[in-house]
Amino acid sequence: MVRRRVPPVTLALIAIGLVAGGLWWWAVLRLLLVPGEAGPVEGAVAAGGWGLSLLPVHVAASSRRPGASARSVTKASRRRRWGAGSAPS
Template sequence: MTTARTVRWGAALGFGALWWWAVARLLLVPEAGALEGAVAAGGWGLSLLPVHCTPRARAEGALVAGRWRRAWRSGDR
């Protein structure tokens, strides 16, 4: 395994453990507060990011950049 891969896995496991700790505290500890809520919500929000996207230039069926701008300008006659 390369060093970069090891670091990525370590970071993923560490942040995953931190997220689970925050969720467990929110569910099990009556005094859990804003910090745990922010960590849990932030981790959930990050899971919604499209991290496996293809760059637009290489995507199949992608439209050319500036297409809408040209379409709006053509109506300015």
Template sequence: MVRRRVPLVTLVWIAGGLVAGGLWWWAVLRLALVPEQSGLVEGAVAAGGWGLSLLPVHVTASAGAGGRAVRGATGARVTTASRPRRWGGGSDPS
């Protein structure tokens, strides 16, 4: 049996994500179930978590995704938009 060691940093990130997710769910459920007793903290946590869900944080710069990965002024990788595809230029006569 092969045992793989998980780095401590990975475990800390996973635990932090679970704690943050638990706090967000607590805030959302408290706002939904007892809105008269919830306050500013619950609203801020719920709105902040919802706002983070709108960010495309899973997207990374990649040259194979149709765009072109280049180095920006700060040295960071920046992805340019891909050109729209042209499929024959006309429509079918129907």
């Protein structure tokens, strides 16, 4: 079995994500279970996390081919794969 080292930056990002997710769940559960004692901080954390969850839906790339209906200003070139031969011109 091969053991691979995980970079410290990746571990830190995972830890930050878990802490942020835990804080969001804490705020949501506090708002649901004891709404009279929950303050504006819990509301802001819950609303902010909910808003961030919608972000990938609105920022997702279009599935249309570039240039199908509107011409793009720049085109990305494809990387050549070794042994794949030449690309069609």
